[in-house]
Amino acid sequence: MPGMWWWVGAILVVGLVAAYLSWTAGRVERLRVRAESAARALDAHLLRRAAAAAVLAERRYGVELYAAARIALDAEPEEREAAENDLTRQLRAVRLDPADPDCEAVIAASRRLALARQVHTDLVRDARTARGRPLVRLLRMGRRHPWPRYFDIDDPTLALPADVPA
Amino acid sequence: MRIGIVCPYSFDVPGGVQNHVMDLAEALIGLGHEVSVLAPADEEAPLPSYVVSAGRAVPLPYNGSVARIAFGPVSTARVRRWLTRGDFDVLHVHEPLTMSVSMLAVLSAKGPVVATFHTAMTRSRVLAAAQGVLQIVLERITARIAVSALARKVQVEHMDGGAVEIPNGVTVAKFSHAAPLPGWPGECGPGRGGTLGFLGRFTEPRKGFPILRDAFVELAAARPGLRLLVAGPGEPDDLLGRFPAALRDRVTFLGLVSEADKARMLRSVDLYVAPNTGGESFGMILTEALAAGATVVASDLDAFRRVLDGGRAGLLFPTGDAAALGSALTDLLDDPARRAELTACGEQVVAHFDWPVVARRVLEVYAAAIEATDGRVIDQEWVELG
Numbered sequence: 082m083p084g085m086w087w088w089v090g091a092i093l094v095v096g097l098v099a100a101y102l103s104w105t106a107g108r109v110e111r112l113r114v115r116a117e118s119a120a121r122a123l124d125a126h127l128l129r130r131a132a133a134a135a136v137l138a139e140r141r142y143g144v145e146l147y148a149a150a151r152i153a154l155d156a157e158p159e160e161r162e163a164a165e166n167d168l169t170r171q172l173r174a175v176r177l178d179p180a181d182p183d184c185e186a187v188i189a190a191s192r193r194l195a196l197a198r199q200v201h202t203d204l205v206r207d208a209r210t211a212r213g214r215p216l217v218r219l220l221r222m223g224r225r226h227p228w229p230r231y232f233d234i235d236d237p238t239l240a241l242p243a244d245v246p247a
Numbered sequence: 248m249r250i251g252i253v254c255p256y257s258f259d260v261p262g263g264v265q266n267h268v269m270d271l272a273e274a275l276i277g278l279g280h281e282v283s284v285l286a287p288a289d290e291e292a293p294l295p296s297y298v299v300s301a302g303r304a305v306p307l308p309y310n311g312s313v314a315r316i317a318f319g320p321v322s323t324a325r326v327r328r329w330l331t332r333g334d335f336d337v338l339h340v341h342e343p344l345t346m347s348v349s350m351l352a353v354l355s356a357k358g359p360v361v362a363t364f365h366t367a368m369t370r371s372r373v374l375a376a377a378q379g380v381l382q383i384v385l386e387r388i389t390a391r392i393a394v395s396a397l398a399r400k401v402q403v404e405h406m407d408g409g410a411v412e413i414p415n416g417v418t419v420a421k422f423s424h425a426a427p428l429p430g431w432p433g434e435c436g437p438g439r440g441g442t443l444g445f446l447g448r449f450t451e452p453r454k455g456f457p458i459l460r461d462a463f464v465e466l467a468a469a470r471p472g473l474r475l476l477v478a479g480p481g482e483p484d485d486l487l488g489r490f491p492a493a494l495r496d497r498v499t500f501l502g503l504v505s506e507a508d509k510a511r512m513l514r515s516v517d518l519y520v521a522p523n524t525g526g527e528s529f530g531m532i533l534t535e536a537l538a539a540g541a542t543v544v545a546s547d548l549d550a551f552r553r554v555l556d557g558g559r560a561g562l563l564f565p566t567g568d569a570a571a572l573g574s575a576l577t578d579l580l581d582d583p584a585r586r587a588e589l590t591a592c593g594e595q596v597v598a599h600f601d602w603p604v605v606a607r608r609v610l611e612v613y614a615a616a617i618e619a620t621d622g623r624v625i626d627q628e629w630v631e632l633g
Contacts, residue, residue, distance in 0.1 A: 122618035
């Protein structure tokens with residue numbers, strides 16, 4: 082009975098396609114969730130750095146650094162990247178002494194922020210690549226959520242003062 | 248923190264990645280973390296207590312050399328069992344793009360995954376063809392580490408991703424406390440004496456041994472008592488045959504040395520010479536020589552300049568120039584004050600490469616990966632103290 086084999090073949094193909102589609106949908110969703118977690122971690126690290134900078138500014142270095150830290154803490158989402166870059170510039174302009182605990186807190190927060198930024202950028206890229214695949218777009222798999230966004234700031238790593246004698 | 252580390256290559260044979268994994272694991276344990284290492288190894292092979300065997304490795308020709316790796320259903324089952332039992336906070340795999348237990352672990356992992364890329368492989372046709380498959384592996388990785396600027400560049404250009412650059416570490420104490428070989432380095436005064444060291448495969452053109460040989464032959468004629476200490480794979484007769492008969496008794500060949508003997512060898516020289524002409528992505532041997540307190544003379548390669556802090560921690564000479572190397576060696580052998588100055592600077596530079604320091608930076612990447620997975624932030628103190 083050749084007709085039955087046609088049916089078996091068709092069901093097999095439909096099954097495989099369904100499995101591939103659900104795997105792809107799961108993949109898009111998994112990467113989106115991860116990019117969102119990374120964004121929350123990045124947000125937390127930005128707040129920590131700004132808070133550490135504000136503490137330092139209150140004790141020394143004064144108004145300009147304090148204002149930059151305040152603005153970074155209070156910035157609206159669309160102004161936040163510029164505000165954070167401004168804070169990075171202010172922090173680079175002052176000489177930080179790693180022996181001072183408040184300075185060390187800012188240096189450590191900046192280092193952790195740099196890592197969070199790097200990881201966030203990579204994970205957003207993965208999520209966007211998965212979401213941009215033709216099949217995913219055609220079936221509008223991620224439509225219930227906005228596209229994951231990059232957070233585009235300069236590398237916040239602070240150059241440490243050389244501890245090797247020149 | 249509970250940390251699971253996966254090494255793709257068998258611990259039965261020594262190698263750069265294996266040493267890196269062992270040193271990292273020991274440094275992390277020293278900082279108070281719980282570490283388990285999964286690697287292919289023979290059942291009866293003696294292994295450190297923190298290593299779990301992933302079964303026997305099969306030798307496979309790969310990329311011009313033979314790699315001993317494990318891949319298949321048995322290995323997969325072992326990897327899964329190890330992951331379940333370990334219940335790790337973070338999984339750290341090395342070289343995840345080789346067909347190995349590293350790749351299996353990435354594909355079976357549920358939590359945050361950190362991957363370290365050692366080799367700077369350039370884009371190959373295989374890599375381009377398998378891009379879709381590799382993407383599945385790559386997108387399961389949360390954070391990436393590259394051990395050199397070159398490895399990082401390959402990441403950025405060919406694998407669509409950034410990576411944090413964390414250099415290879417060196418266990419400074421192992422080198423600085425090693426005892427020199429008996430009778431070495433001997434006397435070194437103005438116009439006479441002195442010991443030069445070279446470690447590596449002297450037959451490999453990229454290691455630049457002929458440049459050192461030319462400089463040595465030139466120098467030894469005018470400088471009585473100058474000696475050359477060579478270690479690495481190769482035949483003694485082949486090495487000595489490269490020197491004029493009159494100079495052969497001033498060349499000592501140690502052959503292939505163990506890690507412990509390598510430290511002793513580096514402690515036995517006045518000047519360590521790295522005449523490489525290229526192909527070095529990091530310059531591990533230079534950090535080891537610095538840790539042993541040798542004065543380093545190296546060719547002016549990007550990787551070497553970086554390790555030697557632009558020439559402050561060691562002398563750089565124009566790559567491939569035997570005459571320039573010769574005069575640099577003469578100047579340094581005659582000037583103990585300058586040698587002491589370079590060695591002191593080298594000591595400070597190598598402190599940045601000391602394993603406990605490097606391991607703390609790796610821990611921060613672990614924290615970043617864990618945070619990016621569940622969105623909560625880990626305290627700095629917790630990262631540092633475990």
